[in-house]
Amino acid sequence: MEIRQLKSEEFEASLSLSEYAFKYKVAGEERAEEKLKFKPERVWGVFEDEVLGAQLTLLPLQVYIQGRAVPMGGIGGVSTWPENRRQGLVAKLLSHTLQTMNEAGQTLSFLHPFLIPFYRKFGWEVYCEYKKYSIPVDKFPRKTEIQGxxxxxxxxxxxxxxxxxxxxxxxxxxxxxxxxxWKRSVLDDQIHHCVFYSKLGEPEGYVLYKLINNELIIDEFIYLNEVARQGLWTFLANHDSMITGASLKQVPSDDILPYLLPDPRIPQENYPYFMGRIVNAQRFVENFNFRPVNNLESRTLYIEDEHAPWNNGLWLWTVSEDGAATLSCLEGEKASAELNCTIGTLTVLLLGYKRPGELARYGQLKANPAELEWLEKVIPQAKTALFDFF
Structure with missing residues (x-):
């Protein structure tokens, strides 16, 4: 068995596996275009006698963490032939990919799971969700007179x-x-966009949308202030003679649009979306901005991470007066730690998807009340989102 990056001449083997696993077909000119776009160095495969048995794509991406761009390994296209399933090939591939990301300095990894429990076993955890709304046209936000x-x-x-x-x-x-x-994954020939400009001519928001079957399909609704939000909704509401309603997808989970509607009783759904995983806990923590504390404070933390052994074990977690942190490896057992969690729990804790108290309440984080109070004090409040797919 060999795990390696694909070669350019293995395009057909890779695409055939993807077609079978994800139940689609690429033919004709589209197949030729896919071959031109094929980047074999981004596809990792498991081979037996030079026959491809399983594969995944590793994308070198950047994500915002605390307003700064951080290197992230995006995993997609995980696929295996049915005769090779339940033989541990994907497990070996994921472990190898974690090592590859760690060596490349990618401190985070995200993926869209076909099955959440499967990837939880390897340390990934749900880190964001989105809302979906269906709004009949007679329940749209009220039109407003906006300067802009x-x-x-x-x-x-x-x-x-x-x-x-x-x-x-x-x-x-x-x-x-x-x-x-933007050109490959966000915009296409069907998408319209509208931009709100302030009375001074400054762009302050946009909407990406489509008109399909008498409905506004809103892919992105981005605004920097309330005036822009109202101005964009007034523009959308001016389609009232053309449409029956609007469908909004991938709305951030902190959005409060239903509350702002004249009648909030609209169909809405919360959907757990991508999963995230800290690849290197030490590097991630030491590049994270914690809340300042009165004095230099330390706690012992045991991280459970069997698939990334460089994370697994006992650590001394220190936060300084200015919010800078260090994570130093210690010798010791799990029982001696003041804090204990899996790498997945640590990920959602630091990204801000869940708070220490609720994770402890449901057994995801082990800590006594004093240590929980410390965590609540040093970990800043945050919100998570993702508007893309890969």
Whole structure:
């Protein structure tokens, strides 16, 4: 058995496996285009006698953490032939990929799970969710008189990118997009966009949307202030003679739009989305900004991580007066630690998806009341989101 990156001549083997596993077919010109876009160095495979048995794609991405871009390994396209399943091939592939990401300095990894319990076994944990709304046109937000203008299908990519980046950086776990990502994964021929400009001419929000079957399909609703939000909704509401309603997807979980509607009783859904995993706990913690404390304070932390042995074990976690932290390896057993959790729990704790108290309440974090109080004090409040898919 060999685990390695694919070669350019193995495109057909890779695509055939993906087609079978994900039940789709690429033919004709589209297949030729896929071959041109194929980046074999990003695809890792398990081979037996040079026959591809399982594969995944490892994308070198950046995500916002505390407003700063952090290297992240995005995992996608995990697939195995049915005759090779339940033989541990994906487990070996994931362990190898963790080592690869660690060596590349990618302190985080995200993936979209086909089955959440499967990836939890390897240390990934749900770190964000999104809301979906269906709003009949007669329940739209009220139209308002706004000082500003909305322009449709005229803004450049640089305007959309600037607005997106400012909005996305307010959340942990959002993707930093480059121009290629925008063109390949966000925009397409069906998408319209509208941008709200203040009375001074400054762009302050945008909507990406489609008109399908008499409905507004809203892919992204980005705004920097309340005036922009109201101005964009007024523009959307002016479609009332053309549509029956609007569908909003991948709305951040902290959104309160239903409360702001004249009638909040609309169909809505919360959907657990991507999973995240700290790849290197020491590097992640030491690049994280904690809340300042009165004096230099330390706690012992036992991290359970059987698939990344460089994380597994007892650590001394120190936070200084200015919020800087260190994580120093110690000799010792789990029983001697003041804090104890899995790498998945540590991930959602530091990203801000869950707070220490609730994780402890349900047995995900082991700590006595004094240590919980310390964690609540030093870990900043945060919110998580992701508006993309890979």
């Amino acid at each position: 203008t909305v322009k449709r299908d005229s803004a450049g990519l640089d305007t959309l990118e600037e607005l997106y980046s400012r909005f996305a950086a307010e959340y942990n776990g959002t993707l930093q997009r480059d121009a290629d990502w």
